[in-house]
Amino acid sequence: MELITDWTEQNQLDYGKEVMSVGHKLNATGLFTDDALAAMLDLHPNHLIDVLAVPNNHEYQEYRDQQLTVDFRGADGKTLIAAAKAGDIWINVREVMNRQPAYKTVLDQLHAELEDKAGKNKDRRNCRGGILISSPTARTPYHSDPTMTHLWHIRGHKRAYVYPMTQVFLPDSAFEAIVLGEMAEDVPYKPEFDDSAIVADLMGGEMISWPHRSPHRVENVSFCVSMVMEFSTQESAFINAGMMTNGILRRRYGRTPSWEHASQIERVFKSMIGRVLRKLGAQNAYKRTDLVKFKLDPSAKGFLKMVATPYQRAF
Numbered sequence: 001m002e003l004i005t006d007w008t009e010q011n012q013l014d015y016g017k018e019v020m021s022v023g024h025k026l027n028a029t030g031l032f033t034d035d036a037l038a039a040m041l042d043l044h045p046n047h048l049i050d051v052l053a054v055p056n057n058h059e060y061q062e063y064r065d066q067q068l069t070v071d072f073r074g075a076d077g078k079t080l081i082a083a084a085k086a087g088d089i090w091i092n093v094r095e096v097m098n099r100q101p102a103y104k105t106v107l108d109q110l111h112a113e114l115e116d117k118a119g120k121n122k123d124r125r126n127c128r129g130g131i132l133i134s135s136p137t138a139r140t141p142y143h144s145d146p147t148m149t150h151l152w153h154i155r156g157h158k159r160a161y162v163y164p165m166t167q168v169f170l171p172d173s174a175f176e177a178i179v180l181g182e183m184a185e186d187v188p189y190k191p192e193f194d195d196s197a198i199v200a201d202l203m204g205g206e207m208i209s210w211p212h213r214s215p216h217r218v219e220n221v222s223f224c225v226s227m228v229m230e231f232s233t234q235e236s237a238f239i240n241a242g243m244m245t246n247g248i249l250r251r252r253y254g255r256t257p258s259w260e261h262a263s264q265i266e267r268v269f270k271s272m273i274g275r276v277l278r279k280l281g282a283q284n285a286y287k288r289t290d291l292v293k294f295k296l297d298p299s300a301k302g303f304l305k306m307v308a309t310p311y312q313r314a315f
């Protein structure tokens with residue numbers, strides 16, 4: 001069975017360059033039912049599962065629009081699915097498409113089909129496939145990814161907003177912060193940005209992709225299951241390394257570099273420096289620590305209970 005459907009000639013031209021969407025049949029694999037997902041979660045190591053709270057009730061008002069790490073130790077797959085259906089969380093099961101054989105077969109097939117449809121010159125390096133299981137109230141705030149992203153939406157209804165890639169929507173300093181690991185999603189957002197967004201209502205059975213760095217955000221309308229492919233390309237790796245150099249120049253040396261206005265020679269040079277800096281671990285100076293603020297608790301409202309004293313994640 002072919003997994004990708006409705007691929008057009010226009011998709012081939014747009015792939016990697018424009019916001020685009022095609023159909024898929026991932027739901028027909030049987031790997032994304034509640035039972036299959038619960039079994040998959042039970043097999044997956046804790047350190048590759050993130051459970052994040054997206055608190056909606058007033059008690060946690062101060063945390064609105066933040067995603068907070070939840071301690072889910074002790075909860076089995078079934079409980080995690082129930083929590084996603086009833087609560088205010090999203091679960092990111094990292095690398096499961098690479099690590100569990102049944103899922104890996106599917107990821108490999110998607111690669112083969114993309115290669116066949118988009119052409120062999122479209123490189124996808126270090127591709128990681130994760131599964132997102134998220135509550136009806138969940139949302140992913142406005143952000144940009146250092147990787148290329150394909151969102152394969154499988155079950156439920158979610159609305160994706162993708163924004164233009166300009167200095168207004170994503171200033172260089174904000175993307176530099178991302179490649180330096182300073183922040184995950186605090187790219188400045190204004191509600192009026194939505195007027196310029198491409199908005200896609202995903203009902204399950206669509207893959208949406210956008211060009212590298214395009215800011216985006218996602219709002220759930222119901223309980224959702226999606227698969228996210230993240231990978232780098234020669235081009236994205238080149239840009240990320242160059243903008244890391246710019247980020248350090250801006251932060252440590254008070255410069256005001258611009259990637260957009262740089263010459264190709266300057267870009268090549270900065271990208272080379274960035275690769276060296278990364279090997280030296282220059283970005284680690286900017287990392288922030290992940291503090292656990294909630295514990296998953298089936299007896300609590302929304303399955304979440306605040307911990308008395310936040311602690312560093314070590315599971």
Ligand SMILES: [Fe+2]
Pocket residue numbers: 143144145149216
């Ligand atoms: Fe993203």
